[in-house]
Amino acid sequence: MSDCDVKEFKLCELLKIYNGTKYDHLNKGDIPLYGSGGLMSHVDEALYSGEAILLPRKGTLSNIMYVNESFWTVDTMYYAVVNDKLADAFYLYSYLSQLDLSNLDSGSTLPSMTKSAYESIVVKLPDLKIQKAVATILFNIRKKLETNNKINQELEAMAKTLYDYWFVQFDFPDQNGKPYKSSGGKMVYNPELKREIPEGWGVESVGNLLDKVTKAEKIENNSIEFIGEIPVIDQSQKYIAGFTNNENAILQPQDGHVIFGDHTRVVKYINFDYARGADGTQVLISNNENISNVLLYHMIEDFDLSNYGYARHFKFLKEKTVIVPDKEVSSKFETQANVIYEKIKNNIFENQELTQLRDWLLPMLMNGQVKVE
Numbered sequence: 459m460s461d462c463d464v465k466e467f468k469l470c471e472l473l474k475i476y477n478g479t480k481y482d483h484l485n486k487g488d489i490p491l492y493g494s495g496g497l498m499s500h501v502d503e504a505l506y507s508g509e510a511i512l513l514p515r516k517g518t519l520s521n522i523m524y525v526n527e528s529f530w531t532v533d534t535m536y537y538a539v540v541n542d543k544l545a546d547a548f549y550l551y552s553y554l555s556q557l558d559l560s561n562l563d564s565g566s567t568l569p570s571m572t573k574s575a576y577e578s579i580v581v582k583l584p585d586l587k588i589q590k591a592v593a594t595i596l597f598n599i600r601k602k603l604e605t606n607n608k609i610n611q612e613l614e615a616m617a618k619t620l621y622d623y624w625f626v627q628f629d630f631p632d633q634n635g636k637p638y639k640s641s642g643g644k645m646v647y648n649p650e651l652k653r654e655i656p657e658g659w660g661v662e663s664v665g666n667l668l669d670k671v672t673k674a675e676k677i678e679n680n681s682i683e684f685i686g687e688i689p690v691i692d693q694s695q696k697y698i699a700g701f702t703n704n705e706n707a708i709l710q711p712q713d714g715h716v717i718f719g720d721h722t723r724v725v726k727y728i729n730f731d732y733a734r735g736a737d738g739t740q741v742l743i744s745n746n747e748n749i750s751n752v753l754l755y756h757m758i759e760d761f762d763l764s765n766y767g768y769a770r771h772f773k774f775l776k777e778k779t780v781i782v783p784d785k786e787v788s789s790k791f792e793t794q795a796n797v798i799y800e801k802i803k804n805n806i807f808e809n810q811e812l813t814q815l816r817d818w819l820l821p822m823l824m825n826g827q828v829k830v831e
Contacts, residue, residue, distance in 0.1 A: 470577035473538040478531030494534040504528035524551040546589040606805040621756040665776030669745035675707040692735020693719030707733035714751040716742040727755040750792040
């Protein structure tokens with residue numbers, strides 16, 4: 459696609475930008491509510507219904523979004539309706555998403571974008587037919603990513619439900635395959651937990667359950683790469699923070715590792731080779747044969763440490779008390795949970811490959827280096 463195959467537009471020729479607005483008069487509902495940080499909540503009324511591009515006004519200016527549904531935007535997020543005679547909305551969204559708009563920032567303290575700044579952006583578009591063909595490729599990748607994420611959420615919920623049944627409600631299968639507590643299994647009062655637990659089970663503090671992890675180099679934030687051989691796991695909400703090629707940083711969990719965010723309280727279960735992020739990324743493994751690492755993960759995830767505010771939370775975590783179950787029950791849980799987390803791992807890796815493919819293809823599709831028939 460040469461320059462003669464594209465037409466140049468100002469963004470104001472391709473779409474109309476509208477303001478978001480306040481939402482405090484709305485009730486809870488099922489319509490997404492967006493701000494510049496992303497999805498905020500769900501409400502009972504729509505500001506607009508249909509295909510649109512969401513353009514941040516204040517805050518995270520890089521968080522441009524595409525929606526095709528009923529929605530509401532707050533005053534930190536514009537929404538824009540595309541002229542479908544000139545541009546494909548998903549193609550235009552993809553085009554804008556790869557631009558660096560920092561030079562248009564008009565904010566002194568909080569990053570800000572005006573309507574006129576957006577409208578002045580120069581956009582080069584190919585024929586609408588080509589736009590739609592490119593958009594189809596990119597949209598199909600997006601749908602596969604969303605599908606894998608949804609499957610992983612459902613798999614994680616399955617593992618959580620299994621944990622709750624067996625180790626919170628104590629309805630693990632007894633020797634006859636029946637739910638233990640509901641079928642009259644013997645329960646004994648535990649003074650530390652102030653509740654009954656199955657006979658023969660014990661309790662222990664988290665701090666006394668933890669074993670040392672093999673030392674390896676930590677990867678600082680400014681050293682994390684977009685592409686590499688080794689996934690970097692840190693305490694952020696993002697499951698994989700990025701990549702490194704530093705072989706001195708590799709950790710190889712034999713039975714999974716639990717990642718705990720000292721600052722963020724984020725908990726992750728990692729069952730593949732990885733490198734550890736820097737400050738605040740705690741790596742935990744169990745030293746108790748009755749508590750597998752996947753069980754330890756669910757026990758830690760079950761704790762609420764939010765009342766400590768902004769702090770180093772690991773010291774508070776170590777003071778928490780957990781149940782030490784019967785080894786046979788623990789082993790059965792580990793076997794079932796590992797099947798679930800193997801599926802989750804495969805979907806995570808597929809998503810990483812798809813994301814890298816998308817981000818590699820995107821600029822080439824946009825500038826015509828890759829032809830679309």
